[in-house]
Amino acid sequence: MRVYYSDVEIFEPLSEQTFPLTARLQLNIEVNGMNGLTRIWKREWPLHFMLIPGLFLVLLFSYVPMAGIIMAFQKYVPNKGLFGSPFIGMKNFQLLIDYPDIGRIFFNTMFIAVMKIAAGLFVPITIAILLNELRREWIKRTFQTLVYLPHFMSWVLLSGILVDILSPSSGIFNQVLGWFGVKPIFFLGSNDWFPYVMVASDVWKEFGFGTIVYLAALTSINPSLYEAAAMDGAGRIKQTFYVTLPGMMPIIVLMLTLNIGNVLNAGFEQIFNLYSPPVYESADIIDTFVYRMGVQQAQFGFATAVGLLKSIVSFLFVSLSYVLAYRLANYRIF
Amino acid sequence: MKLGRKFLLITTLIVSVALAACGNNAKETEKSSPSASPSASAGSSASSGAESGEVIEVSTVSQSDPYLKFDEGESWEKNSIYDAYEKDIGVKITNKWIADVTQFKEKVKITIASDDLPDFLMVNATQLKELTEADMIMDLTELYEQYATDETKKFLTMDGGLQMKTATFDGKLMGIPSSYNPYQYQNLYVRTDWLKELNLPEPKTMADLVAVSEAFKAKNPGGKSTTYGLAVSKNPFSIETGVTGLRAFLNGYHAYENIWIDDGNGGLVNSDIQPEVKQALAALQDMFKKGLIDPEFAVKDTEKAAELLYDDGIGMVFGATWTPAQLVKGAVKDGKIVQEWGVFPIPSVDGNPARPQIGIGVDEYYVISKKAKHPEGVIKLLNQWIVVDNHPTEDQKVYGYGKDRVEKGSNYWLLNPLRVGKQLDNNGEILPKAIETKDASILQTQDQKNRYERAMKFVDGDTSMWWEYLISGPKGAFSYGPEIQKNKQYMQNKFYGAPTPTMVDRQEILTKKRDEVYFKIMMNQVSVDEFDKFVEEWKKLGGDEITKEVNEWYSANK
Numbered sequence: 001m002r003v004y005y006s007d008v009e010i011f012e013p014l015s016e017q018t019f020p021l022t023a024r025l026q027l028n029i030e031v032n033g034m035n036g037l038t039r040i041w042k043r044e045w046p047l048h049f050m051l052i053p054g055l056f057l058v059l060l061f062s063y064v065p066m067a068g069i070i071m072a073f074q075k076y077v078p079n080k081g082l083f084g085s086p087f088i089g090m091k092n093f094q095l096l097i098d099y100p101d102i103g104r105i106f107f108n109t110m111f112i113a114v115m116k117i118a119a120g121l122f123v124p125i126t127i128a129i130l131l132n133e134l135r136r137e138w139i140k141r142t143f144q145t146l147v148y149l150p151h152f153m154s155w156v157l158l159s160g161i162l163v164d165i166l167s168p169s170s171g172i173f174n175q176v177l178g179w180f181g182v183k184p185i186f187f188l189g190s191n192d193w194f195p196y197v198m199v200a201s202d203v204w205k206e207f208g209f210g211t212i213v214y215l216a217a218l219t220s221i222n223p224s225l226y227e228a229a230a231m232d233g234a235g236r237i238k239q240t241f242y243v244t245l246p247g248m249m250p251i252i253v254l255m256l257t258l259n260i261g262n263v264l265n266a267g268f269e270q271i272f273n274l275y276s277p278p279v280y281e282s283a284d285i286i287d288t289f290v291y292r293m294g295v296q297q298a299q300f301g302f303a304t305a306v307g308l309l310k311s312i313v314s315f316l317f318v319s320l321s322y323v324l325a326y327r328l329a330n331y332r333i334f
Numbered sequence: 335m336k337l338g339r340k341f342l343l344i345t346t347l348i349v350s351v352a353l354a355a356c357g358n359n360a361k362e363t364e365k366s367s368p369s370a371s372p373s374a375s376a377g378s379s380a381s382s383g384a385e386s387g388e389v390i391e392v393s394t395v396s397q398s399d400p401y402l403k404f405d406e407g408e409s410w411e412k413n414s415i416y417d418a419y420e421k422d423i424g425v426k427i428t429n430k431w432i433a434d435v436t437q438f439k440e441k442v443k444i445t446i447a448s449d450d451l452p453d454f455l456m457v458n459a460t461q462l463k464e465l466t467e468a469d470m471i472m473d474l475t476e477l478y479e480q481y482a483t484d485e486t487k488k489f490l491t492m493d494g495g496l497q498m499k500t501a502t503f504d505g506k507l508m509g510i511p512s513s514y515n516p517y518q519y520q521n522l523y524v525r526t527d528w529l530k531e532l533n534l535p536e537p538k539t540m541a542d543l544v545a546v547s548e549a550f551k552a553k554n555p556g557g558k559s560t561t562y563g564l565a566v567s568k569n570p571f572s573i574e575t576g577v578t579g580l581r582a583f584l585n586g587y588h589a590y591e592n593i594w595i596d597d598g599n600g601g602l603v604n605s606d607i608q609p610e611v612k613q614a615l616a617a618l619q620d621m622f623k624k625g626l627i628d629p630e631f632a633v634k635d636t637e638k639a640a641e642l643l644y645d646d647g648i649g650m651v652f653g654a655t656w657t658p659a660q661l662v663k664g665a666v667k668d669g670k671i672v673q674e675w676g677v678f679p680i681p682s683v684d685g686n687p688a689r690p691q692i693g694i695g696v697d698e699y700y701v702i703s704k705k706a707k708h709p710e711g712v713i714k715l716l717n718q719w720i721v722v723d724n725h726p727t728e729d730q731k732v733y734g735y736g737k738d739r740v741e742k743g744s745n746y747w748l749l750n751p752l753r754v755g756k757q758l759d760n761n762g763e764i765l766p767k768a769i770e771t772k773d774a775s776i777l778q779t780q781d782q783k784n785r786y787e788r789a790m791k792f793v794d795g796d797t798s799m800w801w802e803y804l805i806s807g808p809k810g811a812f813s814y815g816p817e818i819q820k821n822k823q824y825m826q827n828k829f830y831g832a833p834t835p836t837m838v839d840r841q842e843i844l845t846k847k848r849d850e851v852y853f854k855i856m857m858n859q860v861s862v863d864e865f866d867k868f869v870e871e872w873k874k875l876g877g878d879e880i881t882k883e884v885n886e887w888y889s890a891n892k
Contacts, residue, residue: 095839
């Protein structure tokens with residue numbers, strides 16, 4: 001009697017996770033002897049062959065352009081190209097380090113970005129859980145659509161609206177604060193407020209989008225778990241903490257890990273449209289700096305150097321969070 | 335057997351995908367070659383150009399414009415202006431690409447970075463230098479000498495040759511300046527109906543300016559809840575801010591925004607760090623404290639800041655000569671004039687008249703690719719443009735209006751691929767006089783005729799032309815020009831070379847520091863003495879280095 005892996009498949013589809021390749025091999029080897037490996041290869045090689053065009057495209061569009069990294073070490077001259085431009089070693093990086101405000105700029109970037117990541121995780125999860133508790137479907141749908149809308153607006157447009165809303169003389173926000181006896185605050189012109197305004201407005205714009213992801217995660221939780229918890233006497237709150245949140249954990253960890261790669265992206269479009277010289281101190285981030293320096297002055301090498309640095313830092317953070325997710329939450333993304 | 339069929343299917347799939355990919359590649363190469371091959375074939379056959387009756391081809395890139403309206407059946411590929419150039423001077427124009435206003439500059443950068451230049455294109459000063467250093471563009475010295483007509487040569491040196499000099503590197507002419515007239519001065523625009531109502535004198539000194547703006551705010555003739563004295567927007571020191579800027583305010587204090595001026599010992603110094611600036615900033619801080627400047631100006635762009643002007647909240651603003659075209663949005667409502675504005679020269683802090691700061695009059699250049707087959711065609715385009723733009727015959731009106739040769743607001747002139755403007759004009763002398771006396775006979779240029787016509791429409795009751803009268807009419811924005819011109823009462827940037835190496839590395843930080851300090855002083859966040867600290871910092875952060883380089887350039891180019 002020979003049992004083929006494909007015969008088993010008829011009864012129960014075997015996904016990679018429940019029945020990984022090594023186990024399949026093991027099964028085959030056990031059933032068929034060492035011959036099994038060859039057999040699998042014989043059966044499956046066309047599938048591997050089909051990967052080749054995809055692999056080729058990935059190589060062409062994702063790996064070959066990485067050769068452009070050498071621009072970071074060059075004084076790039078267009079008609080001499082990537083391989084003819086003179087090398088200047090680390091001068092582009094030196095220029096970056098020598099920049100008097102560079103510490104401030106890195107701090108601003110991380111400060112705003114980390115707050116955005118944290119708030120961008122917390123708010124949508126909370127809203128998703130609250131929405132999930134709503135009984136009436138139509139209220140839930142309406143709310144979901146409304147909070148989702150700002151996601152589609154560009155920052156160029158929203159910045160104009162924000163300037164109006166936050167205006168200390170005529171803005172609605174300050175008027176409301178005025179009812180509680182708060183003096184008007186110039187949110188966009190004050191170094192104390194600017195970073196928080198960036199975080200708050202970004203969360204306001206994007207939390208609807210995040211909520212959808214978490215709502216999807218919520219639907220995948222098996223209802224019998226809630227029933228069991230209720231039987232054991234858990235109320236709504238307890239159910240949330242012991243059933244809902246653990247059930248969402250894989251998605252939360254995934255989103256967090258992906259977002260941590262953005263730790264050096266504090267949101268160019270948003271800040272570029274809203275900042276002004278009085279708040280440079282708290283608002284100037286790497287991307288706005290590179291824009292003024294690299295793009296406006298056509299310093300290709302310099303812009304590449306900063307880009308490379310950002311990629312390296314992001315890569316480190318993503319790797320780190322991946323390892324942590326695996327070690328602490330025992331969650332594997334790949 | 336089963337395996338065999340599967341194998342066949344898969345192989346077919348892969349092969350077809352691969353073929354499709356190859357097919358695309360082939361198409362790509364075909365697509366890119368037409369631009370190369372015709373010029374190549376043209377190159378072998380027609381080296382002598384139009385004299386022999388043959389047509390040469392030059393390629394360029396163009397910026398599409400929402401105000402350009404094509405005649406029926408015409409397009410960028412085929413239109414009466416391109417046809418006219420081909421017929422009249424034997425130069426056929428093709429476009430390698432066309433992009434709209436928002437994309438054009440970015441696309442030029444990419445074109446340069448990818449070494450894919452058309453035969454000629456317009457670039458900015460930084461790119462001109464970059465392209466010269468990269469040896470991607472042609473030395474035009476001899477070409478210009480040989481092919482430019484005497485009229486062209488005269489036309490482009492009207493200003494004494496300054497603009498041509500900015501395009502010259504080591505004695506080699508590398509580009510043709512896209513010239514314009516730099517002798518245009520900012521003015522102060524004030525609500526004259528309010529002045530009359532409150533019985534105030536015209537502002538002649540900076541003290542008057544403060545007094546008038548205080549009166550405007552306190553007595554509030556507009557009757558609005560939000561009132562300030564002077565309209566200011568978020569980039570007040572930038573040259574790009576034509577209305578609601580503060581450059582003219584600085585000029586009133588004999589201070590100037592980032593130009594290089596005489597240090598009194600035959601050298602040059604940067605105007606940003608001069609003590610006069612501190613005085614001007616102190617005055618601005620004072621106005622800010624008194625509530626004469628919108629505390630939110632730092633986040634308002636020109637249009638938003640101007641809303642307060644339209645809305646009777648503010649009655650005073652500095653601006654370029656075309657400012658009335660902006661003011662008209664509030665001044666004329668439903669065909670009625672609801673606001674009256676007057677133009678005044680920049681007030682001065684003391685007895686010496688204020689000197690408006692001006693540039694050289696060229697920010698962009700036409701350059702010719704080193705690979706161009708027919709560079710002389712470009713110079714021919716230049717010759718022809720100067721002829722048809724300045725004294726067109728009846729037939730040549732095609733170049734301005736299209737084949738039916740009548741003005742219909744389609745902006746056909748935008749189709750001319752190479753355009754240069756007059757470096758000098760006498761609008762200020764001619765127009766106010768002509769309009770006042772309704773004498774059309776003294777008008778000289780097409781521009782003057784157009785402006786006269788519009789101003790006359792206003793005189794005859796067409797309120798929509800209100801702005802032209804305020805620009806060109808008696809006591810209009812142009813009318814103060816001749817006086818300033820005669821007395822050389824302007825401050826022109828003495829440095830017109832390409833950015834120096836340290837400028838390239840350091841200008842950004844200097845500008846950032848400057849804006850930060852200027853704004854904070856203005857907004858009363860720091861004491862005005864912070865300016866002295868800034869001066870020290872400016873020097874240390876590369877300013878001294880730049881000053882040295884600029885002076886080296888100055889001694890070599892005096």
